[in-house]
Amino acid sequence: xxxxxxxxxxxxxLVGAARAQKKSIRLPEDNPMAQLKPGPGAEATxxxxxxxxxxxxxxxxxxxxAKHWQAEVNKMIKVFGAPISESDAKAIADYLAKNYxxx
Amino acid sequence: xASVAAGAGIWARGTPGGPGLAWAADANPLxxxxxxVRYPQKTDLILLTSRPPQLETPMKYFExxxxxNDAFYVRYHIYPPTEVDLSTWRLKVGGHVEHPIELSRDxxxxxxxxxxxxxxxxxxxxxxxxxxxxxxxxxxxxGAMGNAHWSGVRLRDILTTAGVKPGALDVTFDGLDEPASxxxxxFVKSLSVSRIMDDPDVLIAYQMNGQPLPLLNxxxxxxxxxxxxxxxxxxxxxxxxxxxxxxxxxxxxxxxxIPDTPCGCVEPGTxxxxxxxxxxxxVRSFIISPEDGARVRVGRPITLKGIAFDAxxxxxxVAVSTDQGESWRRAQLGRDLGNYSFREWSxxxxxxxxxxxxxxxRATNRAGESQATEPLWNPAGYMRNVIEHVDVRAE
Numbered sequence: 119x120x121x122x123x124x125x126x127x128x129x130x131x132l133v134g135a136a137r138a139q140k141k142s143i144r145l146p147e148d149n150p151m152a153q154l155k156p157g158p159g160a161e162a163t164x165x166x167x168x169x170x171x172x173x174x175x176x177x178x179x180x181x182x183x184a185k186h187w188q189a190e191v192n193k194m195i196k197v198f199g200a201p202i203s204e205s206d207a208k209a210i211a212d213y214l215a216k217n218y219x220x221x
Numbered sequence: 222x223a224s225v226a227a228g229a230g231i232w233a234r235g236t237p238g239g240p241g242l243a244w245a246a247d248a249n250p251l252x253x254x255x256x257x258v259r260y261p262q263k264t265d266l267i268l269l270t271s272r273p274p275q276l277e278t279p280m281k282y283f284e285x286x287x288x289x290n291d292a293f294y295v296r297y298h299i300y301p302p303t304e305v306d307l308s309t310w311r312l313k314v315g316g317h318v319e320h321p322i323e324l325s326r327d328x329x330x331x332x333x334x335x336x337x338x339x340x341x342x343x344x345x346x347x348x349x350x351x352x353x354x355x356x357x358x359x360x361x362x363x364g365a366m367g368n369a370h371w372s373g374v375r376l377r378d379i380l381t382t383a384g385v386k387p388g389a390l391d392v393t394f395d396g397l398d399e400p401a402s403x404x405x406x407x408f409v410k411s412l413s414v415s416r417i418m419d420d421p422d423v424l425i426a427y428q429m430n431g432q433p434l435p436l437l438n439x440x441x442x443x444x445x446x447x448x449x450x451x452x453x454x455x456x457x458x459x460x461x462x463x464x465x466x467x468x469x470x471x472x473x474x475x476x477x478x479i480p481d482t483p484c485g486c487v488e489p490g491t492x493x494x495x496x497x498x499x500x501x502x503x504v505r506s507f508i509i510s511p512e513d514g515a516r517v518r519v520g521r522p523i524t525l526k527g528i529a530f531d532a533x534x535x536x537x538x539v540a541v542s543t544d545q546g547e548s549w550r551r552a553q554l555g556r557d558l559g560n561y562s563f564r565e566w567s568x569x570x571x572x573x574x575x576x577x578x579x580x581x582x583r584a585t586n587r588a589g590e591s592q593a594t595e596p597l598w599n600p601a602g603y604m605r606n607v608i609e610h611v612d613v614r615a616e
Contacts, residue, residue, distance in 0.1 A: 142304035143261035143436050149271040151256070170299075170401045172272035178255075180355035190357050197475055199404035 148172040159213025162206045170200065176218065184215035249513070251350040251362045262435035264291040269359050273297035274437060277364035283528050284509040286555065286563040287339070288367035290429050295437045296344055296365060298408045298472075302397035302457050305441055312425070312442060316392075316462035319384030326441050329427050333374040333382075338422045339562035340447035341368045341530045342454055345477060345499050349602030354490050356602040363507065363609070368530070368563040371445045373426035377418045380463070389414045391468040394444050394455040406471035410453050412446065414463070422447045422561065425458065447561035448533035449500050450603075452477045473498055478601070485604050486597035493599070501532040503606035504592055506539055506566070506584035513611040517578075522571045525552070528563040529584035535560035537589075541568045542581040546594060546608070549583065572615030581610040 152174035154160050167176060191211040194200040202210065257265040258276065266276035276295040282288055307326050315321035324332075344365035349358050359365075380392070391411045400407055417423050424445040427433065434440040439456030446453040452472070479485040480493030485503075487493045506529035517523055529536045535557075540549040555565030572578060585591040596607035 139307040140304065141307075141433075141436055141440055145274060145301070145303060146258065146260065146271060149256075149268060151254075152271075170273075170405065172270055174268070175270045175359075178269070178360050179357055180360065182355065182357065186357065197471075199402070199406060201402060201404050 149174045152177045155217045157213060157217060159209040159216075162209045163213050166200065166202045166206060166210060167194075170194075170198070176214070179218060181218060181220050183220045184211070187211050187214040187219055190214070249362065251360060260295065260437060262291060263293075263295065263437065264289075266292065266294065267362075267364060269361060273299060274301060275359055276437075277361060278367055280362075280364060280507070280509055280512065282367075283507060283563070284526055286368060286528060286558055286565045287430060288369060288563075290369070290432055290435055290438065293342075293367040293369065293429075293435070293438050294344070294365050296359075296451070297398055297437075297456075299398050299400040299405065301437060302399075303436075305397065305436065305457065307441060310441055310459070312458055312461065314379060314383045314461045314463075317386045317389045317465045318380075318463050319386060320382075322379075322383050324379070326427055329374050329425065329442065333378050335372060336375045336421065336424055337370055337372040338424060338445065338447055339368065339370050339558040340422070340445060341366060341502070341561060341563055342445075342451045343367075343502055343505075343530075345450040345452050345603045346601070348605035351596070351605060352598060352602045353596070354598075356600060358602050368528075369429045370431065370558075371424055371426040372428040372431070373424045373442065373445070375421055376423045376425055376444070376461075377421070379425060379461070380414075380417060383463070385414060385418075385463055386465070388465045389463045390466055391464045392417060393460075393462045393464065393468050393470065394453075394458060395460040395462075396439075396443075396455050397457040397459050408455070408472055409468075409470045410444075410455055411464075411468035411470065411473050412453065420447075448502060448531075450477075450502055452499065477603075479603055480599050484597055486599050489598040499603055502530070503604050504531040504536075504584050504586050504590050505529065505606045505609075506582045506592065507609050508541075508580055508582050508611045511580075511611065511613050513613075515611070515613045517572050517613050517615050519572050519575050519615045522569055525568040525570055525580060525582075526565070527582055528565055529582075530561075530563050531584070531586035531588075531590065533560045534587040534590070536564040536584055537587045538585045539564070539566040540583050540585075541570070542583070543570055543578055545579045546581055552582070572613075575615050578613050578615060579610050580613060581608050583608045 188211045258268045269275035278294045282292045311323040347365040350360035393411045395409045426445045427442045443456045478496035479499045481495040481497045508527045510526045539552040552566040552568040592608045
C-alpha cells in the first residue's frame, strides 16, 4: 500500500516536471473586425492573402494609388514567394486599388 | 470565400462600438479601430495584425525605463511556435566550426558565464504609420519598442566553445518560427563574426527582466544585439550556423534595407540608388507624461516625464521646448542603466497662460547625434527619429 502511494506520488512529481519543461500557447483566431469589403476580386484577395496573413494587414494600410497596390502584389509574389497566378494577381491588385486605394 | 469564425476567444469580449471591448485610442487616428487584445503571457496590447501576431505597447508603459515582459510588444514575420519542450529543445551551433554543439537550456544556464545587459529592442518600422508620404507595411505608431534587462550567455563564448574555423565570415540565426508555405523564405538573419567577437554585449538571452522570456518574445532564448534594430534579435532561437562566406539570404539582401546615404533617407517619395542592410538605431526621445491631448491647470507645476535612447553611445542631454521649438531647456536625466538602455528624464514646468501648448523633446547622445525637426523618409518606413511632441491644453 505504502509502496503504491510512493509510486503514485513519484509519477505525479515526474509528470509535473515534464509539464514544467513544456511551454505551449494558443493563439487567438484572426481579427474578425477586419473583413474585406465585398466586390469583384474580394474572394481571390481573401483566399490568396489569407495564406500568410490576416486581413487586418490589408485593411489597415494607407490609401495609396493603383500603382502602389500593383507593386505591393508583385512584391508579395516575386519577393515573398506568394503562390499567386498572373490572372489572380491582376484581380487582386484591381480589387485592392478600387477598395483600399486613393478615392 | 473562407470565413474566420468570430465570437470566440479574445473576440468574445465585445463587438465594434459595443460594450466589453477596449479600444487603443480615440484621439490618435493611427490607432483608431485597433482593439486592445490579450495574447498568451501578455497584458492588453494594441492589435496591429492578428496573423502573424503583431502587438503594440501602449505608450504609458514607457514612463518607466524598464518595460514589463507582459507589456513588451510582439512582432513576427511568419508563424511563431506555439509549443516549446525544453526536454527536446536544443540550440544547435554548427557550420564552419571545429566542434558542432547542441545546447539545452540547462547547458546555457549552467555551462557558461552569465552576462546581462539593459538594452532597447525597437522595430525598424517603429513609427512607420506617421511617415509622410505614407508607405505600405505594418502601420505602427511608436509602441514597437521596449527596454529590458536581458540575461544569458555571451555569443562569443558559445562560438569560442564551438571553435570558429579560420576564414569564417558570417553567422546566421534561425528560430522555431515557420513560413506558411514552402515558397516563402524562412526568417533567418546574420551578423558578421567580427561583430560578434568584438562585442561582449551580444548575448543569447534566456531571461528577460529576471524571468523566462514570454513565448511571443522568444522563449526559450533569443539573440540580443544591443544598439541595432530588432530585426536582428532572432526569437525562439534554434540554429546558429557559422559560414565561410557572406550570407546572402532573403532577410539580409532583400528585406530590411535602407538607402545607402548618410541619413539612411532619400527625398520623400523617391527610390534610393543603392540600399544596404539596416543596423544601428537612431537617437529618439519621447514625452510620455502628460499624454497628447491632456489638460493641465494654469499656474500649477507639473513634471514632464519620458525616455530617451540611442544606439549605445549613451544619452548626453535631453532638452525640452514648451514654445514650439523657439527655446530649449535641459531636462533632468534619471538613473543610468547603461548605454543601450532607455534613459528616463523629467522636466518641471508650469503653464503660465491658458491655451494649447506644444511640448517637444530632443535628445543628444555622447557622439553628438541628435534629432531633427523635419522627419527623414525612406520607402520602407524605417528609422523614424524626428523630434516628437505632445499638445496639451492649459485651463
